[in-house]
Structure formats: C-alpha cells, structure tokens
Amino acid sequence: MKVKDILSIKGPQVFTIGENMSISTAIELLANNKIGVLLALSDDGKICGIISERDIIREFANSHVETFNKRIADVMTRQVIFVEPDDEIEYVEKVFTQNKIRHLPVLQEKRLVGLISIGDVVKAALNETKTENKYLMEYIGGNVK
Numbered sequence: 001m002k003v004k005d006i007l008s009i010k011g012p013q014v015f016t017i018g019e020n021m022s023i024s025t026a027i028e029l030l031a032n033n034k035i036g037v038l039l040a041l042s043d044d045g046k047i048c049g050i051i052s053e054r055d056i057i058r059e060f061a062n063s064h065v066e067t068f069n070k071r072i073a074d075v076m077t078r079q080v081i082f083v084e085p086d087d088e089i090e091y092v093e094k095v096f097t098q099n100k101i102r103h104l105p106v107l108q109e110k111r112l113v114g115l116i117s118i119g120d121v122v123k124a125a126l127n128e129t130k131t132e133n134k135y136l137m138e139y140i141g142g143n144v145k
C-alpha cells in the first residue's frame with residue numbers, strides 16, 4: 001500500500017493558516033474542523049511550517065494566556081517533513097515513529113496534494129488486513145474457484 005492509496009480514500013483536503021495569524025485563530029480552526037494540525041503558509045503562499053495541537057499546548061504551558069495572541073510563526077514547527085504519493089506505507093510508518101510526529105504533508109513535484117495522519121495509516125492497514133482475512137477465509141472454506 002502507498003500514500004496515494006490513502007489519499008484516494010481520504011481526499012486531498014488540507015487546512016492551512018497564515019504564519020502571521022494568531023494562535024487563537026488556529027485554535028478556532030482546529031476545533032471547528034475537528035482536526036489536529038494546520039500547515040502554515042508564508043505571505044507568498046509557500047509552506048513555511050506546521051502547527052499542531054501539541055505545539056499550542058506546549059506553548060501555553062510556558063506562556064499561559066499570552067499564547068493566544070502570539071503569531072503562528074512564533075510557535076509553529078519550521079522543519080516540515082514531507083512524503084510523496086508513491087511512498088510505501090512501511091516507510092511512512094518509520095518516518096512517523098523516528099520523528100515522533102503524527103501528521104505528514106504529501107508533496108508531488110513540489111505541489112501539496114494532501115496530508116496524512118498516523119491514524120489514516122492505521123485505519124488503512126486495518127482495512128487491508130480485514131480484506132486479506134476475508135479472502136483467506138473464503139479460500140480455506142473452499143468458496144474460491
């Protein structure tokens with residue numbers, strides 16, 4: 001299974017926010033859309049970071065109320081790790097684990113085509129296992145010709 005297989009089910013929607021927007025705006029976007037991460041965009045529309053619920057919580061633990069008025073650029077993770085549609089899920093699992101992250105933007109020829117989470121990968125793996133089990137049970141039961 002590949003990243004593009006997950007995106008074909010999940011779709012390409014990615015939520016973004018400007019790097020100069022406030023953390024309170026990010027919190028509203030995260031909560032209203034029931035998501036855990038936003039890609040941060042520079043004024044020229046390029047990806048310049050990623051901000052997650054965890055980033056906001058960590059900042060709040062340090063700065064408390066002042067956090068809400070800070071800019072995204074002050075809190076976001078600047079080193080964004082990307083994957084590509086043709087990357088195998090086994091590789092993606094290693095990227096998640098080794099970097100202790102839960103979300104990965106997907107780029108194809110330097111263009112954003114989606115975002116996957118570790119939850120998406122787990123769900124896809126479970127679905128694949130269920131399908132394999134179904135066919136194995138049919139084969140064992142003699143239902144396959």
